[in-house]
Structure formats: C-alpha cells, structure tokens
Amino acid sequence: MSQRQEVAVSTAQNAESLDLSPAMGIVEEMSPVTSGDIIPLLQRIQDAYGYLPPEAVLSVCEETGLPASKVFGVATFYSQFGMEPKGKHTVRCCKGTACHVRGGNRVLDTVEKTLGIRDGETTKDMRFTQETVACLGACALAPVMVMDNTYYGKMTPRRTELLLKEILKEES
Amino acid sequence: MPTTKVYVPRETTAVSVGAHEVALGIERHAQATGESVQIIRNGSWGASWLEPLVEVEVGGTRIAYGNVAPADVPTLFESGFLQGGEHPRRLGPTQGIPYLANQDRWSFLRCGAIDPGSVEDFKDHKGFTGFEKALAEGPEFVLEAVLKSGLRGRGGAAFPTGIKWRTVADAESDQKYITCNADEGDSGTFSDRILMEGDPMSLFEGMAIAGYAVGATKGYIYLRSEYPITYRILLEALDEVRDAGWLGRDIRGSGFDFDIDVHLGAGAYICGEETAMLESLEGKRGMIRYKPPLPAHEGLFGKPTVVNNVVTLASVPDIVNLGGEVYADYGVDQSKGTLAFQLAGNIKRGGLVEKAFGVTLRELIEDWGGGTASGRPVRAVQVGGPLGAYLTADQLDIPMDYEAFTAIGAIVGHGGIVVFDDTVDMAVQARFAMEFCAIESCGKCTPCRIGAVRGVEVIDRIVAGEDRELNLDLLAELCDTMEDASLCAMGGMTPFPVRSAVEHFPEDFGAGAGEERIHE
Ligand SMILES: Cc1cc2nc3c(=O)[nH]c(=O)nc-3n(C[C@H](O)[C@H](O)[C@H](O)COP(=O)(O)O)c2cc1C
Ligand code: SF4
Ligand code: FES
Secondary structure (H helix, E strand, O other), X not given: OOHHHHHHHHHHHHHOOOOOHHHHHHHHHHOOOOHHHHHHHHHHHHHHHOOOOHHHHHHHXXXXXOOHHHHHHHHHHOOOOOOXXXXXXXXXXXXXXXXXXXXXXXXXXXHXXXXXXXXXXXXXXXXXXXXXXXXXXXXXXXXXXXXXXXEEOOOOHHHHHHHHHHHHHHHO | OOOEEEEOOOOHHHHHOOHHHHHHHHHHHHXXXXXXEEEEOXXXXXXXXXXXXXXXXXXXXXXXXXXXXXHHHHHHHHOXXXXXXXXXXXXXXXXXXXXXXOOOOOOOOOOOOOOOOOHHHHHHOOOOHHHHHHHHHOHHHHHHHHHHHOOEOOOOOOOEHHHHHHHHHHOOOOOOEEEEEEOOOOOOOOHHHHHHHHOHHHHHHHHHHHHHHHOOXXXXXXXXXXXHHHHHHHHXXXXXXXXXXXXEOOHHHOOOOEEEEEEEOOXXXXXXXXXXXXXXXXXXXXXXXXXXXXXXXXXXXXXXEEEEEHHHHHHHHHHHHHOHHHHHOOEEOOEEOEEEEEEEEOOOOOEEEEEEEOEEHHHHHHHHOOOOOOOOOEEEEEEOHHHOOEEEHHHOOOEOOHHHHHHOOOOOOOOEEEEEEOOOOHHHHHHHHHHHHHHHOOOOOHHHHOHHHHHHHHHHHHHOOOOHHHHHHHHHHHHHHHHHHOOOHHHHHOHHHHHHHHHHOHHHHOOOEOEOOOOO
C-alpha cells in the first residue's frame, strides 16, 4: 500500500473518532489565518492533540482556505511536527557533539533499553515517545536529556533509569 | 528582621541540575525558620560548571555558593548562609571568582547580575541609556557608532554590522524589519540562550536601536523551539518593557514606534541560515533563497530587513552609549570587540567566557576550562559549531581572530568550543559531520542533498578498509564539489570538519593500518 493510501485509510478510520472542535477552536481564535500563520497554527494544533492528526489538518485547510499542499509541505519539513500519535511523555536525548563526548550514547542506550523503543518510536502502551535532538543548548553540563520540556543536565545511565522507572511506577 | 536577597538562577542549565528545587527548598526553609528572604530568579553568570550558583546579598556584596543541591539547603541555613556564613559550598564574593573576574564583559555585563524580568533592575544597571542616547542623537549617529565599533555578526558569518545597517537604512521602502536570529542550532553553543535568559531587555534595546537607525518599526525574534524556558522569559520581559513604555507606539514621547514579536521555530537547523529563517518567519518550509537579492534589500515579505544574531544586537546599546571607539579598543586587527566563547565537550569547567578577540584557545581551554574533564590530553578541538574545522593540540596557540582562523581553514563562528581528549575517533566525528548535513540539508541543491549521503557511505568504506586510497581521493573530491557548488554554507562548510579530520588525523582513517591505535 502506498503511503498516500495509508494516510487516506487512517483518515477514514479516525474520522468518526477524532474530535475536531479543538482544531476549529484554534482556527477561530487565530482568525483570520493567513499563510504566514501556518507554523504557529500547526504548533497549536500539535499542542492540543499531542500530534498533527492528518484529518484535523485537512479540516483546518478547508476551514481557512489554506492549500493543503502548502500546509502539509510545512508539516513534513520541520522535525517538531509529527503525524503519528505520540506517547504521554516524550524523552529527548541530545546527540550533539558536546553530549556525545560526555557519554550521551550511554544515556540514549539506557532509554532505549529501559523502554524498549528506538529513536522516533512510541511504546505500545502509548506512554513514551523517544526522540533524538542535535543540541539542546545546555551543552556545558552534558550529557543532556529533556523529558516533556524538563531539562536534565549531567545525566548518567543510572539517573536515567531511575527517572524512567519512577514515572513508570507512579503511573501504574 | 530585614529581608535578605537570595539569587537562584532560572536559567536552563542551572534548572537542568536542580535550581528550581533549590529555590523551593530555600523558600520553605526560610518560612519554617521565620527568616525573611526575597528570592530573585536571575540569569546565569555563565559559570555553568558551578550551577546551581546561589548568591546571597550581604551588606551590598553578593556571596556565592556553588553547585548547591536541594540537600544542601538545611546545612546552608545552619551555617548562617543568609549572613554569608562559612560552608563547604561557599565560594566567596561572586566578583572574586577567577573564572568570572578575568573576563572582558561587554554584551554579558548584566547577565547574572540582574533580575531579567525587572525593568527597574535593568535601568539601575544602565539599561535603555543607549536607546535614550540614540533617540537624542539621531539615526546617523547610531550608524556611525556601529560602523566605528568594527562590530561583526556574531551568528557565524562575521559580516560588518555597520555596513548591513547602512544598506537597510539607505533602502527606500514603506516598511522595513529588524529580525533577530535566535535559532542557535550549533551544537556546543548556548551564548544566545544565556543572554536571552539573563538580560533579555538588552536584546530588545538593541533591536529598538536598530529599528530607529534604519527606519523599521517592527521586530521579530526567531527563537528555536528547543528553548522553552527562554521563550517564557522573553515573553514576560516583553510585557514588562511594553508596560513601561519602552516598546510600542510613540516610545517615551519620541514619536518613534517599535514593537517586537517572538516566533518559535519548529526544529530545523537550516532555519538558522538567514534566508531560510525569513522563509520560516513567513510560514513556509525553511528552504534557502538565492542571493541576490540580499535580505537587506528584499528580506522578510520582500521588504528591506536587518538579520542579526542575538549577541550582535545586544552588543549595540553600549556601543551607542559609550562610543564605537571604546568597543574597538578591545580585540585585534579586523576582529574588534569581544566574543562570548562557549566551552563544552570534554572540559572540566564548561560555560561561557566573554573575552576580547586575541585570546588563545589554549588560554580558554586551560585557564578557564581547566583542561579536559577526563584528565587525558587534548587531541582535537572543534571551533564554530558542527560546520567548524577540527583543530589539533598543536594549534591551540593561534589567537581567536576571524582572519587568523580563516588562514588555517577554520572558523570562529558563533564561538562554540568543543574539546575532545585522546580517546576520540576522528573518523566517527567526520562521519557525524556528513550525516548531520544529510539530515539537516534543506534539499534545494544537489551537492549538499546527495553529496552528504554519499559522503557518509564513502567514509564508511574508508573505515572498513575498502579501497582506502581510492575512497579517500573520492572523499576529497566530494568535499571540493560540496564546497564549490553548494548554494549555502550548510553544504559549503560541511567539508571543513571532514577535511580537517582526515588531514590532521589520518591514522583514524586507516593510515598505517596494522599499527596499534591508542584510541580504540
Ligand atoms: C546552516 C547555517 C546555520 C546558521 N545558524 C545560525 C544561527 O543559529 N544563529 C545565527 O545567528 N546565525 C546563524 N547562521 C548565520 C546566519 O545565516 C546569518 O549570517 C546571521 O544570522 C546574521 O547575523 P549576524 O550578522 O549578526 O551574525 C547560520 C548560517 C548557516 C549557513
Ligand atoms: S547547501 Fe544544503 S542546505 Fe544549503 S541550499 Fe543547498 S541543499 Fe539547502
Ligand atoms: S550538544 Fe548536547 S546540549 Fe548541546
């Protein structure tokens, strides 16, 4: 099946279940939406849903008159945007040079081992998504990891494991 | 009982090692003991290795306590730290910490010192005096001062700021823009962030002065989305500054209007390149534009636009206030003024060091950085971010100077310095540079889009020992093509780290294969 068909199928499947009102609310708040607003618009939709549901994006295009080609073009260019549902928590490990030399790989390995997922993947129970970033800008205290916008500097495999297990335990 | 001022940074690195928890701990403990404290969430002084760096104001002097953990709070109180008492974490007066005392602070003068959210504190530290002087003396005065200062862009390309501003000032248009490049994507760099979190109002002041000088009424800050704390601090500070009447309509009765919006990026390194940033600000994919036209002629929405880095803009208020000559007294030859160097990687004391140009890498790495964190010898240093060349331990005495670095095929760039000890495998680093380019390429031109992918493959073959000589020649040729034929510096400069790694560290690419290598 081609990718396009896949999107179409999943769109059809989710169309009934997805609540479009948050997306429409955002459009209303930002109205009039012009092509200059595409990035903030997508950011807000992603904040609301945790990802960019293609059907929500399509409806927004219809509502605003923005060409879908343009909006999807933007959504696929930037790494911040994702069209797959994400986990409740997002763990981001830095792969930049400064973190790399301070053992960033070992932190990343620990995340992958503890959660059983790789870069860009989400756990089956939808609790964690893991991503890698080129630099988080806290390089002086490398290696750096970010969990849902909370920064952790001078990370060690041990502290990484403790942090993840604590969240797993708290929520189970 | 008098209230004691306690400073606990709300800066990203400090927060990443527990500054919030420390602040909370101090507040609770003070409540419990009935002591009166005012906790000020300042920025960082830049000595990141000492974070969280807590300060207590005692008789007008700030006494520093370094690497404070939440668990230290009870003993700090027992030691009478509110009166500056002795404690294993006590470092003495902040101003006396050698790492900070020996710098040439210009752009980062207020960072750490002030409350970033307080207009009053900013003004107490000479904030807005440059802007006031600009309004009093006129645009021509500002343009002259910036030109005389010799200030060059701190974002990487080092273009003379005065010339850029003059071009925009001379352009005829109903609308012009000031855009601040706060994308700071280079790994190993964080000076823009430290400035915005510690002294955001100096950036706004610099932008307003720029707007006044060139005739622009609207400014944009393009901030990378990876900086959530910075974003909040910027928005809060903007509100304060607007409320105080230093931004908005008819600023302080001058008749000059200027306001600033903050736009968040969406995770694309290439959007740090100025034309890609403008595309992104316009809501498009961050694809590089052909030049000409220069942004100074046709920039944002086709209008004449100043694009400057955060630190460039924040250097301007004091240049206007004190005079371009005073700034130009710092530095060497064509590299005037100061640069905020950022120490990271395998280094004992990572952080920000603002020094006049002319300081050597060795001084920065040894005197400030304290050498490698591992205690092993330095083998390589990457200066200027992921597109910067690797230097060897023999090149550490070259002064920090744009031209001196160009002469050895390197760049100073945004001032990031990442140190590697003798365990580094430079073939891995070279591969990383190519891979980074392959991932971050905007895809507009072939040498970069395809070349970087091929580059990774060629390096893999070299490392695997497949037709080594042949593949090394191929890599050299590929680097030449990327450098000559890429549309922008992404593809054009990726050869810098790759070539320097191959040239300076041939043994990591299988030269003398069979000999034992120390760095496995
Ligand atoms: C791939 C690439 C990434 C860049 N990233 C940044 C950046 O993150 N921040 C920045 O200020 N300049 C960056 N630049 C440089 C800008 O294109 C531009 O020269 C600069 O913003 C101009 O401001 P300045 O003259 O004050 O340095 C980058 C350039 C390239 C080619
Ligand atoms: S060199 Fe790379 S990033 Fe620059 S325009 Fe070409 S493809 Fe885009
Ligand atoms: S290199 Fe990891 S935070 Fe910058």
